[in-house]
Amino acid sequence: MMNYGDGDADAPAVHAHDLTVVRGGRTVLDALTCHVPRGRITGLLGPSGCGKSTLLRAVVGTQAHVTGTLDVLGRPAGAPALRPRIGYVTQDPSVYDDLTVRQNLDYFAAVLHPGRAARDHRRAGVARALADVDLTRHADVLAGRLSGGQRSRVSLAVALLGTPELLVLDEPTVGLDPVLRRDLWNLFRALATDRGTTLLVSSHVMDEAERCDRLLLMREGRFLAEDTPQALRDRTGAPTVEAAFLHLVDRAATAAPHHDTTTQEPAR
Ligand SMILES: Nc1ncnc2c1ncn2[C@@H]1O[C@H](COP(=O)(O)OP(=O)(O)OP(=O)(O)O)[C@@H](O)[C@H]1O
Numbered sequence: 001m002m003n004y005g006d007g008d009a010d011a012p013a014v015h016a017h018d019l020t021v022v023r024g025g026r027t028v029l030d031a032l033t034c035h036v037p038r039g040r041i042t043g044l045l046g047p048s049g050c051g052k053s054t055l056l057r058a059v060v061g062t063q064a065h066v067t068g069t070l071d072v073l074g075r076p077a078g079a080p081a082l083r084p085r086i087g088y089v090t091q092d093p094s095v096y097d098d099l100t101v102r103q104n105l106d107y108f109a110a111v112l113h114p115g116r117a118a119r120d121h122r123r124a125g126v127a128r129a130l131a132d133v134d135l136t137r138h139a140d141v142l143a144g145r146l147s148g149g150q151r152s153r154v155s156l157a158v159a160l161l162g163t164p165e166l167l168v169l170d171e172p173t174v175g176l177d178p179v180l181r182r183d184l185w186n187l188f189r190a191l192a193t194d195r196g197t198t199l200l201v202s203s204h205v206m207d208e209a210e211r212c213d214r215l216l217l218m219r220e221g222r223f224l225a226e227d228t229p230q231a232l233r234d235r236t237g238a239p240t241v242e243a244a245f246l247h248l249v250d251r252a253a254t255a256a257p258h259h260d261t262t263t264q265e266p267a268r
Pocket residue numbers: 023024025026028046047048049050051052053054055204
């Protein structure tokens with residue numbers, strides 16, 4: 001097994017080995033091994049229920065019953081020192097409806113950088129996060145009056161406030177129209193290219209896979225493949241990542257027709 005130190009610039013942002021999570025007696029993540037390179041967009045793709053959210057929660061340190069190795073930015077996942085270095089956006093936007101967009105951001109900025117001395121820093125950070133998600137024009141609108149897509153962008157803006165090294169996004173484009181989806185992917189690309197941010201983005205929309213530098217294709221708690229979109233297409237002879245995914249599913253089904261993820265462990 002590889003050992004990476006905190007200061008190792010070549011170290012992946014996330015390194016998992018034999019990562020297993022049991023939920024309610026079911027093995028939801030089954031001995032996963034993978035790495036997420038720094039400064040790139042890694043897509044975690046797979047059908048609903050395959051374990052994407054569980055893996056993301058393990059990476060940010062909020063998932064119980066994790067075994068195996070999981071290092072994040074050179075530390076064990078969940079280490080308190082990682083908190084300010086990781087931005088996490090869940091599927092349900094965490095936004096206060098009775099505050100405006102700006103007040104939401106001001107509040108979270110004050111939690112991150114408290115004190116009078118940080119006032120200008122907070123103000124600049126809020127303005128930048130608003131611009132990042134294209135909500136400057138809506139800054140003074142109550143969050144409760146926003147559309148679903150706008151609310152999820154407020155959540156993303158909150159995650160960007162701390163200038164995280166690692167941004168973990170759980171299905172960030174669900175429910176967004178094609179224009180907003182494109183704009184968000186352009187933002188993700190800019191974050192990786194201009195700020196060196198590492199992005200780990202889950203999706204079950206296969207066309208989004210084409211926009212990633214690297215893919216983790218997941219099914220039933222296991223990885224079917226870990227590669228670049230181009231390599232996946234080449235390897236399977238498929239014209240799209242979606243077709244490559246289906247090809248790999250069929251191949252896995254032939255190799256192991258009855259994959260049972262049920263374990264004998266007690267229910268938790
Ligand atoms: N508390 C629980 N007890 C038992 N099984 C659970 C529990 N929570 C989730 N699961 C199961 O774990 C599996 C993985 O769930 P997870 O939410 O990680 O999937 P997902 O790929 O993110 O799906 P989605 O895209 O629908 O959110 C699912 O099959 C789900 O039914």
